[in-house]
Amino acid sequence: MRLIQILFCSLFLFSNCSSSEETWLKEAKTRLQKGELQPALDATNKALSKNPGFAEAHNLKGVILFQQKNTAEAEQSYLKALEIKPSYYAANLNMVDIQMGKNDWKTALKYAQASVKIAPDSSEAYLKRGIILAALGDVQAGINDFTKTTTLNPNNIDAWYNRGNIYFQQKNYPNALQDFEKCIQINPKFGKAFYAMGLSYFYSNSKEKACLSLKQAQDLDYPGAQQAWHQICED
Template sequence: MYRIFFLFFFVFCFSCSQSSEAFLKKGKELMQSGQTKEAIEFINKAIEKNTSNADAFNVRGVAYYEMKSFPNALLDFDQAIELQPTAYRPYYNKGLLFTDQNKLDSALANYDLAAKYAPDTADVYLNRGMVHTLLDSRELALADFKKASDLNANSVMAWYNMGNIYFHDKNYKEAAQAFRQTVSLDPSSGKAFYGLALCYYQLNETDLTCTTLQQAVSLGYTDAKIALEKYCKKD
């Protein structure tokens, strides 16, 4: 009985000795290892310790978001914003959430605020560009993808999305350049090789079209195989 009481007392005291940040740190570690439900328990304790911990509300919102509990996630992101209105992450996370719900105007408004408070963060522009693309605002999307690539020259998705927009607008040289940059950063991207091959086809570069399609096929991109048979038949 004494031993049980001692262990209980020890655990209780250990819990009492931990700061809000310590509980939050443990919660983040659990989230990184995929233990989201367990993480929420520790983040709850972080919030109990300090109800003004904006980061804890934001992180718990991310946990709820990962669990598809969108109403709870939104409440936590809003609370994080109320506590720290100039932190960009809750706005960014709300942008993700609203995009998932196809509430694109709301997503855009939150990405605008994220860009205001974190103007040097490439992912903000990348995601806002994707929303502009969904809204068929290609000029705005292209501007965002360019900004993302300026801030992070290694952003594969920024270059790939630029290539798609240029191709859609029949700017095949610019599209080819963007796709070349994409495959140089990610040589395993079959879809980027495919896009590059289509650019070469439009530019009447037959040999490059076929060799690039072959590369896309070797990477398992199905559409490239169809295009290879169509455009590169041997007589």
């Protein structure tokens, strides 16, 4: 009977230890949602003191450090999470942001490729890979990823805008206009899309529509819209 009691107590203590690290992680997430970065970091460190191999806590620590603009330590936290769990989607995607911030596009692509492989239904992974591919000069592959993003998430305004921007650079103004119009359907206050539409209409020889779009961008205080309106529309 005493052996059973000892085993029971051991299991109980192990359960308490496990819940403790989860409790601290939950506390960290709550603090982070409130914008309380240092208390969130403290709670994350307490979770890691309970379990140094807690990949989710390492990743969350990276998120907090990144928001504190401590990107070097944030990167180390993400790498630690991936050392523990290489297939950790969130940590891979966070590493994409770190490398993009350093303009290290090739390393960013490596983590973006991993993110897509781990979560093939993630619109965010395709979006980021599309941005990287376009930056690396593989424009068509970038378009394909932006298209995939909009298929998975039709309201992903960044994908519509980025694809429209590529079409604009290619002087494919009809397709660019369709994508910028979609942006405005999603967010009628997206001044950058109105500005891009204005330029697209101008280069499509539709001056009246160009001026209307630029006026809307100007009303939304988009930088450069007022100057463009004066250059194109005042005569």
